[in-house]
Amino acid sequence: MSDTDEHLATLxxxxxxxxxxxxxxxxxxxxxxxxxxxxxxxxxGRPGFPQPPQPEPVKTTVLSPHAAAQNFGSGEVLAIPGADVAQDSPIIAGPDQTTLEPLSGQPADQRPHNVGYTALFAASYELGRFASPEEATKTCGPISTYVQMVARDLANTAQxxxxKSPDSPEEAFLPMDGAVSSPVAGCFLKGRACIENIWFADESRLRFVFTGQEDSSDEAPGMLRAWQADPLTPLRFVAVGSASLPVKGPAFLDVAMINPFMPVLLELSDSFSVTQGYALITFPSLLRGGLHAVERAAHSLASNPMDEYWRISQALLGELAAGPARSGFAVSRLAVRTAGATGAERLFSPAFRGWLKTVFGLGLTAVSAPQDKAETPGLEWLQASLDPEEGHSRGTGMTLQLPCHGVPSLAALVSRRMALPKGYTQAPGxxxxxxxxxxxxxxxxxxxxxxxxxxxxPLLLRADSGATTLDDAQADGHWLAPLHLAVVCHPDRSPNDSRNLFPVAPDAPYIPLLETELSLTVVLQASDPALSERALSSLLPQQDIHVGQVLVRPARYAGDAEIARVIEIAEALFPGRVTCIAPDTGTLGDLDAIHGAATFDHLLMLxxxxxxxxxxxxxxxxxxxxxxxxxxxxxxxxLHEDLRGKATTMQFGSAGLFPAAVSFLSAPRLNVVExxxxxxxxxxxxxVLANSLALCxxxxxxxxxxxxxxxxxxxxxxxxxxxGLSCHGxxxxxxxTTLVRAGTTRPASGRDQIDPLGLACIAPARWDDLLQSVTVLRALKG
Incomplete structure (x- = not known):
C-alpha cells in the first residue's frame, strides 16, 4: 500500500x-x-468507520418505473410509514423491494464521510466530490451543459x-459561461468505464453496458451513480440507479427512469467517492427502444451504436444551444390534428409534454386540418387540455402541424435553419x-x-406574421435543410394480420368518392375463362362507374378456345361492348394497340x-x-392470397414502383424497386415512378x-x-393509393432492377427533377 493510498484512506x-x-x-x-x-x-459495502445508530426501516409503497413515469409530476416516490406494497401496484415487489429507501438524491450506498473535499450540490443534493474547486470546475462540464439545456434562465441563481469547499464557509456557483461542452468525459469513452451500449430494457428502464477494458492506472473498484430530474423541477436530481464497477470484466447498470425523455446524468467515482467524470445522456429517446431511435437509424453512418449516438446527440445539442434559449428556432409552435385520436397516443402523455415544455419551451395546441373529415367523438377533454395559447411560446417562427399518432423529431425541435420555399405558405415534410x-x-x-x-x-406552416427563420434572399427557390419533421408510429403488421383482408384501409381517415359518373374502357388481359369471369363480374357492382367498352387482350400463349370463351363471357356481362384486340407481346407496341382501340377518356388496365x-x-x-x-x-x-396447408395469409403484391438508389460508379444508373x-x-x-399494368x-x-x-x-x-417515365417526361x-386494396391470385414479383431502361427514357440531368416529384422511400435498420 502506498503512502498516498493510506493518506486518502485517512482523509x-x-x-x-x-x-x-x-x-x-x-x-x-x-x-x-x-x-x-x-x-x-x-x-x-462495509463502512470504514463507526456508524451512527440507524432508525428502524420504514416500509414504503412500491411504485413501478412505468407508474413513476406516468406520475412524474411529483418528482418523488411517496413513502407511507407502516404501509405494505400497494395492492394495485403495476408490478409485484421482488425480494429486494419489501422496503424502498426514499429517493433523497443519494444512491443506496452512501458516500463516505466528507473530510477535506469540495462537494457539488444542486438544490441541496450532492452530485459529486472533488479534490479542489478547480478540479470541480474542470470536471463538471456535462452538468453545466445540462443546466444550459433545461434551465438556462436559472443559471447563476439560487437554484x-x-x-461547497472546506476552505471557505461560502458557497460558490458552478461557472456558467453559456458555452456547451462535450456531454461525456473521457473516462466513459475508453478504459474499464467505457460505455459499450445503452438501450431501453422496457419503456422506462435504461440498461447501460460497460466494456470492462483493463485499465492499469486504476486497480481499485469504482462506483457508478445515475441521476435524473422531473421536468417540473429540473434541478432537483433523484437517484435512479447505482452499481459497483469491478476492476476487471464488464459491468451493467439498470436505470429506472422518472421520465423516459429527460436527460440522464451518470457519474463515475473512485473507491473514496471522489468524482472521476460525468456522462450526460442528453436525448435518451435516441437510444435503441426509444421513441426517436428511428431518427438515429435514419442518420447512421457507423456500425458502433454509441459512436453514432454521441455524434448525433452532440450535433443536436450544438444546434439547441446555438442561440437564445427561447427564440431563433425554425419551429415556434406545435399543433396536433386530433382527428382519429384516442388520447392514449405518446404525444399526449404527461411525460412527453413535460419534457417538451422544459427542454424546448413548447406546448401543444389542437387544430383541424382540411383532410380531417371528422373528429373522434368523446375527446372534448383532450382538446380542452391542449391550450391554444400553449403553443405560442418560442418566438415567431413556423408552426409544425402533426398527426395525432406522431411526435416531432428532435431535428425539427432544435433546428434554427429551416425555411419554407419562397412563395409557399405551407409545405409537407x-x-x-x-x-x-x-x-x-x-x-x-x-x-x-x-x-x-x-x-x-407533418406540415410546416408560415406564421401569421409571415416571418420565417431565414430571410427571403436565403430561402429563395429552396427549402433549406429539408430534414425529417416527425416520427409517426404505425401499428405492427404481420402476414396473417386480419387487417390485410380488408378491401379498404382500416385506418383510412376518409374514403373519397366521385361526384359524377365516370365512363371508361376496360382492357382485360385474359387467358383463363374462370379467372376472367371473376374479374369482369367484380366490375358490375362498382359505384359511379359506367363500363362503356371492354377490350379483350389475349395473353401470350393463350389458346384460341379459351379466348373465345372469355369473349362469350364478356358479351354476356357487357352486351355489345366487347372487342378483341391484338395479343399481348410484352412490348411498348401493346400500348399503341390499346390507344387506337379505346373510345373513352379513361382506361382501366385489368x-x-x-x-x-x-x-x-x-x-x-x-x-x-x-x-x-x-x-x-x-x-x-x-394483395396476394397465399394458401399454405390450412393457413391463409395475405402477402403484399404491388403498390407502385419507386426509385431506390442512384449510382455513378461505372455509369449513371437508377435502381428501381417495388x-x-x-x-x-x-x-x-x-x-410513384410507375404503376403495375395489372391494375391501373x-x-x-x-x-x-x-x-x-x-x-x-x-x-x-x-x-x-x-x-411511367415517359409520362413524367x-x-x-x-x-x-393504399386507401383501397384489390386481391390477386398471382404472387408478388418483388421487382428490384438496376437501370432497367438505361438512359433511353430520362437523362441523368433530369434525375433531380424526377426524384423531387415522386415518393422516396428508404427502409431503415434498427
Missing part, C-alpha cells in the same frame, strides 16, 4: 483499529486494514449548482415511421412538396387474376385521379402524349416503367 475517515475489530476476516487475510477495505470491504409497439425503425418517407398533404404527413373486392374501389381511384389534374394514371395496392409499402404508407395516395386507371390523354416516346423504342420491355404524374 476519508477510515478507522483501521475499528475496522480490524469489527471484521476479523480482514486480519486473517494477511492484508492491512487499508488494503482489505479498498480491495474487499468497500466492494462488500443553480453550487460548490419528410417523416420517419416506426412500429407502434416495439418502436422498431421501419421507413424514411419523403413525398413531394407539391403533392396534396396526406393524413400521416389483369384477369385481379378481383375488386369493394364496390367503391373504382370510385375511389377515379376521385383521386380527378383531384390531381396532372396525374396521368393511378394504381392501387394489390417495396412493401403498407407499413410506410398504409392509407395514403402518393406519387389511365387517362387516354397520357397515352396520346407518350406516342413519340414509344415510337423511339417500339421493342422495349418493362412496359409499365417505360410508360411529358409533365404527367403517376399516382398510387
Amino acid at each position: 476519508a475517515g477510515f478507522d483501521p483499529d475499528w475496522y480490524s475489530q469489527t471484521y476479523p476476516d480482514a486480519v486473517l487475510s494477511g492484508l492491512s486494514p487499508q488494503q482489505h477495505y479498498l480491495l474487499i470491504g468497500r466492494v462488500l 443553480a449548482p453550487v460548490l 419528410p417523416y420517419l415511421v416506426c412500429s407502434k409497439t416495439s418502436l422498431k425503425p421501419l421507413w424514411s418517407v419523403a413525398l413531394p412538396q407539391s403533392h396534396r398533404p396526406q393524413a400521416d404527413q 389483369d384477369e387474376a385481379v378481383a375488386l373486392l369493394d364496390s367503391r374501389f373504382l370510385a375511389v381511384l377515379g376521385a383521386e385521379l380527378e383531384a390531381e389534374p396532372a396525374a396521368g394514371s393511378i394504381g392501387a395496392a394489390l 417495396p412493401d409499402v403498407l407499413d410506410a404508407l398504409p392509407a395514403s395516395t402518393y406519387p 386507371l389511365i387517362r387516354k390523354a397520357a397515352l396520346q402524349d407518350t406516342v413519340a416516346a414509344r415510337a423511339a423504342l417500339p421493342g422495349a420491355k418493362d412496359v409499365d416503367l417505360h410508360f 411529358m409533365g404527367w404524374r403517376s399516382l398510387c
Whole structure:
C-alpha cells in the first residue's frame, strides 16, 4: 500500500483499529486494514468507520418505473410509514423491494464521510466530490451543459449548482459561461468505464453496458451513480440507479427512469467517492427502444451504436444551444390534428409534454386540418387540455402541424435553419415511421412538396406574421435543410394480420368518392375463362362507374378456345361492348394497340387474376385521379392470397414502383424497386415512378402524349416503367393509393432492377427533377 493510498484512506475517515475489530476476516487475510477495505470491504459495502445508530426501516409503497413515469409530476416516490406494497401496484415487489429507501438524491450506498473535499450540490443534493474547486470546475462540464439545456434562465441563481469547499464557509456557483461542452468525459469513452451500449430494457428502464477494458492506472473498484430530474423541477436530481464497477470484466447498470425523455446524468467515482467524470445522456429517446431511435437509424453512418449516438446527440445539442434559449428556432409552435385520436397516443402523455415544455419551451395546441373529415367523438377533454395559447411560446417562427399518432423529431425541435420555399405558405415534410409497439425503425418517407398533404404527413406552416427563420434572399427557390419533421408510429403488421383482408384501409381517415359518373374502357388481359369471369363480374357492382367498352387482350400463349370463351363471357356481362384486340407481346407496341382501340377518356388496365373486392374501389381511384389534374394514371395496392396447408395469409403484391438508389460508379444508373409499402404508407395516395399494368386507371390523354416516346423504342420491355417515365417526361404524374386494396391470385414479383431502361427514357440531368416529384422511400435498420 502506498503512502498516498493510506493518506486518502485517512482523509476519508477510515478507522483501521475499528475496522480490524469489527471484521476479523480482514486480519486473517494477511492484508492491512487499508488494503482489505479498498480491495474487499468497500466492494462488500462495509463502512470504514463507526456508524451512527440507524432508525428502524420504514416500509414504503412500491411504485413501478412505468407508474413513476406516468406520475412524474411529483418528482418523488411517496413513502407511507407502516404501509405494505400497494395492492394495485403495476408490478409485484421482488425480494429486494419489501422496503424502498426514499429517493433523497443519494444512491443506496452512501458516500463516505466528507473530510477535506469540495462537494457539488444542486438544490441541496450532492452530485459529486472533488479534490479542489478547480478540479470541480474542470470536471463538471456535462452538468453545466445540462443546466444550459433545461434551465438556462436559472443559471447563476439560487437554484443553480453550487460548490461547497472546506476552505471557505461560502458557497460558490458552478461557472456558467453559456458555452456547451462535450456531454461525456473521457473516462466513459475508453478504459474499464467505457460505455459499450445503452438501450431501453422496457419503456422506462435504461440498461447501460460497460466494456470492462483493463485499465492499469486504476486497480481499485469504482462506483457508478445515475441521476435524473422531473421536468417540473429540473434541478432537483433523484437517484435512479447505482452499481459497483469491478476492476476487471464488464459491468451493467439498470436505470429506472422518472421520465423516459429527460436527460440522464451518470457519474463515475473512485473507491473514496471522489468524482472521476460525468456522462450526460442528453436525448435518451435516441437510444435503441426509444421513441426517436428511428431518427438515429435514419442518420447512421457507423456500425458502433454509441459512436453514432454521441455524434448525433452532440450535433443536436450544438444546434439547441446555438442561440437564445427561447427564440431563433425554425419551429415556434406545435399543433396536433386530433382527428382519429384516442388520447392514449405518446404525444399526449404527461411525460412527453413535460419534457417538451422544459427542454424546448413548447406546448401543444389542437387544430383541424382540411383532410380531417371528422373528429373522434368523446375527446372534448383532450382538446380542452391542449391550450391554444400553449403553443405560442418560442418566438415567431413556423408552426409544425402533426398527426395525432406522431411526435416531432428532435431535428425539427432544435433546428434554427429551416425555411419554407419562397412563395409557399405551407409545405409537407419528410417523416420517419416506426412500429407502434416495439418502436422498431421501419421507413424514411419523403413525398413531394407539391403533392396534396396526406393524413400521416407533418406540415410546416408560415406564421401569421409571415416571418420565417431565414430571410427571403436565403430561402429563395429552396427549402433549406429539408430534414425529417416527425416520427409517426404505425401499428405492427404481420402476414396473417386480419387487417390485410380488408378491401379498404382500416385506418383510412376518409374514403373519397366521385361526384359524377365516370365512363371508361376496360382492357382485360385474359387467358383463363374462370379467372376472367371473376374479374369482369367484380366490375358490375362498382359505384359511379359506367363500363362503356371492354377490350379483350389475349395473353401470350393463350389458346384460341379459351379466348373465345372469355369473349362469350364478356358479351354476356357487357352486351355489345366487347372487342378483341391484338395479343399481348410484352412490348411498348401493346400500348399503341390499346390507344387506337379505346373510345373513352379513361382506361382501366385489368389483369384477369385481379378481383375488386369493394364496390367503391373504382370510385375511389377515379376521385383521386380527378383531384390531381396532372396525374396521368393511378394504381392501387394489390394483395396476394397465399394458401399454405390450412393457413391463409395475405402477402403484399404491388403498390407502385419507386426509385431506390442512384449510382455513378461505372455509369449513371437508377435502381428501381417495388417495396412493401403498407407499413410506410398504409392509407395514403402518393406519387410513384410507375404503376403495375395489372391494375391501373389511365387517362387516354397520357397515352396520346407518350406516342413519340414509344415510337423511339417500339421493342422495349418493362412496359409499365417505360410508360411511367415517359409520362413524367411529358409533365404527367403517376399516382398510387393504399386507401383501397384489390386481391390477386398471382404472387408478388418483388421487382428490384438496376437501370432497367438505361438512359433511353430520362437523362441523368433530369434525375433531380424526377426524384423531387415522386415518393422516396428508404427502409431503415434498427
